[in-house]
Amino acid sequence: xxxxxxxxxxxxxxxxxxxxxxxxxxxxxxxxxxxxxxxxxxxxxxxxxxxxxxxxxxxxxxxxxxxxxxxxxxxxxxxxxxxxxxxxxxxxxxxxxxxxxxxxxxxxxxxxxxxxxxxxxxxxxxxxxxxxxxxxxxxxxxxxxxxxxxxxxxxxxxxxxxxxxxxxxxxxxxxxxxxxxxxxxxxxxxxxxxxxxxxxxxxxxxxxxxxxxxxxxxxxxxxxxxxxxxxxxxxxxxxxxxxxxxxxxxxxxxxxxxxxxxxxxxxxxxxxxxx
Numbered sequence: 645x646x647x648x649x650x651x652x653x654x655x656x657x658x659x660x661x662x663x664x665x666x667x668x669x670x671x672x673x674x675x676x677x678x679x680x681x682x683x684x685x686x687x688x689x690x691x692x693x694x695x696x697x698x699x700x701x702x703x704x705x706x707x708x709x710x711x712x713x714x715x716x717x718x719x720x721x722x723x724x725x726x727x728x729x730x731x732x733x734x735x736x737x738x739x740x741x742x743x744x745x746x747x748x749x750x751x752x753x754x755x756x757x758x759x760x761x762x763x764x765x766x767x768x769x770x771x772x773x774x775x776x777x778x779x780x781x782x783x784x785x786x787x788x789x790x791x792x793x794x795x796x797x798x799x800x801x802x803x804x805x806x807x808x809x810x811x812x813x814x815x816x817x818x819x820x821x822x823x824x825x826x827x828x829x830x831x832x833x834x835x836x837x838x839x840x841x842x843x844x845x846x847x848x849x850x851x852x853x854x855x856x857x858x859x860x861x862x863x864x865x866x867x868x869x870x871x872x873x874x875x876x877x878x879x880x881x882x883x884x885x886x887x888x889x890x891x892x893x894x895x896x897x898x899x900x901x902x903x904x905x906x907x908x909x910x911x912x913x914x915x916x917x918x919x
């Protein structure tokens with residue numbers, strides 16, 4: 645509530661504690677009406693900002709508003725005693741209304757904090773799982789990436805949440821998320837760099853395998869007239885039905901020239917025609 649409204653409530657508290665007071669002259673009665681009216685307007689504005697206003701708050705405010713109207717009528721009639729009573733009653737209702745609003749705000753804040761905490765806990769769990777997956781990928785691919793800071797941030801975020809420090813937990817989670825992004829990018833770059841090497845290793849192993857296949861073939865299979873296909877050729881002029889030795893020779897030539905992609909096509913085509 646605004647500072648002016650707090651002053652109003654402090655005034656009514658003083659009136660209640662001090663008990664009966666002297667009758668007011670007309671200017672004093674007008675001042676009491678102004679105080680009650682201002683308190684009503686302040687509360688009305690505060691209530692308008694609440695979603696789903698509880699019935700109790702609506703009822704208390706209406707009672708205070710009715711007492712303010714009764715105060716105005718008593719002043720018009722110069723009824724000092726009634727005016728005083730209606731003023732005290734109105735301010736009591738307004739004070740109780742204000743207390744209920746403050747209590748409602750505290751509840752809403754607590755509920756929001758609980759929601760935020762659950763969301764952050766879920767985010768921590770998600771990041772921790774992603775981190776474990778990235779660690780496994782790094783180990784499997786012998787890639788170097790330091791996850792020490794990531795682990796520390798995840799631990800700090802958990803501790804901050806346990807201590808109710810949502811703001812600090814959010815910062816730690818954000819930093820941990822940046823590390824996850826960096827780790828993913830780093831591992832992706834390593835994979836891209838190693839793809840040609842893996843293709844080259846695969847090609848060399850296939851050459852070795854086909855070389856053994858050719859050396860263990862029978863003389864009959866080696867001297868058979870090769871079947872020539874006029875419709876199935878690769879970009880490297882490879883005939884689909886060449887024997888293993890011819891294939892090995894072509895693969896070695898492509899590998900020596902660094903044409904790994906073409907070598908892989910030759911291997912794929914050869915394997916397809918062996919089925």
